[in-house]
Amino acid sequence: MDFRPIPRDPEAFQQPVTAEDIDAIALRAFGRTVRVTSAVELGGGMYNNTYRLVADGLDGPVILRIAPAPARQFASEHELMRNEYATVPFLAPLAGLVPRVLAADWSQEITGRDWIVQSHLDGMxxxxxxxxxxxxxxxxxxxxxxxxxxxxxxxxxxxxxxxxxxxxxxxxxxxxxxxxxxxxxxxxxxxxxxxxxxxxxxxxxxxxxxxxxxxxxxxxxxxxxxxxxxxxxxxxxxxxxxxxxxxxxxxxxxxxxxxxxxxxxxxxxxxxxxxxxxxxxxxxxxxxxxxxxxxxxxxxxxxxxxxxxxxxxxxxxxxxxxxxxxx
Structure with missing residues (x-):
């Protein structure tokens, strides 16, 4: 895998996961027919860690977002990723503009953190x-x-x-x-x-x-x-x-x-x-x-x-x- 995390200070709020974590997430989300060949962490966001994944077995890139560890979340920002997931059924007016949810996991068994895989949106x-x-x-x-x-x-x-x-x-x-x-x-x-x-x-x-x-x-x-x-x-x-x-x-x-x-x-x-x-x-x-x-x-x-x-x-x-x- 071509794994490119953003270098971060150990005291930074956002902390990356490992290439092994991403392989395990892909296995759970897509099964054994999919193999990640590239995982590039994207900047811009200040809360979740976001990666663009390219994989054999998928038609194009997908986006993996990984929430902060529960202990790092403020009470006023509790489980924001789960809140977004709950919002999806109400976003019909934005059909075509919002990414589709391809997989989501709140078990925290792989990274100790929630994660979601979404379709990749074109554009900049x-x-x-x-x-x-x-x-x-x-x-x-x-x-x-x-x-x-x-x-x-x-x-x-x-x-x-x-x-x-x-x-x-x-x-x-x-x-x-x-x-x-x-x-x-x-x-x-x-x-x-x-x-x-x-x-x-x-x-x-x-x-x-x-x-x-x-x-x-x-x-x-x-x-x-x-x-x-x-x-x-x-x-x-x-x-x-x-x-x-x-x-x-x-x-x-x-x-x-x-x-x-x-x-x-x-x-x-x-x-x-x-x-x-x-x-x-x-x-x-x-x-x-x-x-x-x-x-x-x-x-x-x-x-x-x-x-x-x-x-x-x-x-x-x-x-x-x-x-x-x-x-």
Whole structure:
């Protein structure tokens, strides 16, 4: 096997597996008629380890994604790969854009970690390709992203919370559970979580404002440019959508995609041409601040995981500004 893992520091969050592990995974997924000839680890992702596999017995390359070991996962990011797997039946609006699941194993018998094998999507990651186009053409990309997000948000669910569970009867319960889990994770790694807990307290105090949201809708969790593939075309054409592992049922305004589309006034404003306008009212504005507090808490955890101390520090400044507005 031509095995090419990404060299990583022993203290890095992402840790590779061995060539023997990949052979064992291929045997379990495809049987003895398939022999892996190449396993190349792909960069770009910051959570799972991802490998492009080429094998005798398969028609083309496939993608192997391996989750972090359970002990390395935050409680607020518990079993994200299983959450993505549970989301697959609800992704019919994205047929042709999302990879097909070819095999999945939660037994952890081979690597001590969950893993999934998916079909290989053609194209290049948008972060590597979008900059090759003149910026005026980016509007078409963001307009398509608006259509994709609108289609996902149109999917109604049975309850609030992560798609794989746990589920909650009300939106406020789901938001509070998420904020509490994030706060516990922040405390567990030795950082000050008082601001996240304050946001949770304010959300609990005004839970009726959150519970104006009564219909759970499917949220992408973290869809943005880094989760898309672009086709080889004269304009930026989205050919694939990846890594929908943070999906949940809730208020579309709470989605990461909405946060990012709102962050700047540039080519991304084309997103709203296809997605449509978001509701604006005093209560929706207040809810958006709670959602921002939740995003900032999750960002703090990710930046800590990446050893970005300056980025961690910045989240405290941003959170203080949010709490000022919430109170």
């Amino acid at each position: 990651p948008a972060p590597d390709r979008l900059g090759d186009y003149p910026r005026p053409l980016w509007q078409g990309f963001f307009a398509k992203l608006g259509t994709i997000t609108k289609d996902i948000h149109a999917v109604a669910g049975p309850r609030f919370g992560p798609v794989a569970g746990p589920g909650y009867a009300t939106w406020s319960e789901a938001v509070l559970a998420s904020l509490s889990a994030i706060a516990d994770d922040v405390s567990r790694i030795g950082l000050d979580a008082a601001d996240v807990r304050k946001a949770a307290d304010l959300a609990a105090e005004h839970h009726k404002v959150l519970d104006e949201i009564t219909e759970p809708r499917l949220l992408t969790g973290d869809l943005w440019t880094v989760n898309t593939m672009l086709a080889a075309a004269p304009t930026p054409v989205i050919s694939g959508v990846l890594d929908l592992d943070r999906t949940l049922w809730g208020d579309p305004a709470a989605d990461w995609t909405i946060r990012m589309a709102s962050a700047k006034t540039d080519e991304r404003t084309a997103f709203w041409d296809t997605y449509g306008p978001c509701a604006t009212s005093p209560t929706s504005t207040w809810r958006s601040l709670v959602y921002e507090a939740r995003h900032l808490g999750a960002i703090r955890l990710e930046r800590h995981r990446l050893h970005n101390s300056n980025g961690v520090r910045d989240t405290y400044t941003s959170m203080a500004a949010v709490l000022t507005q919430l109170t």
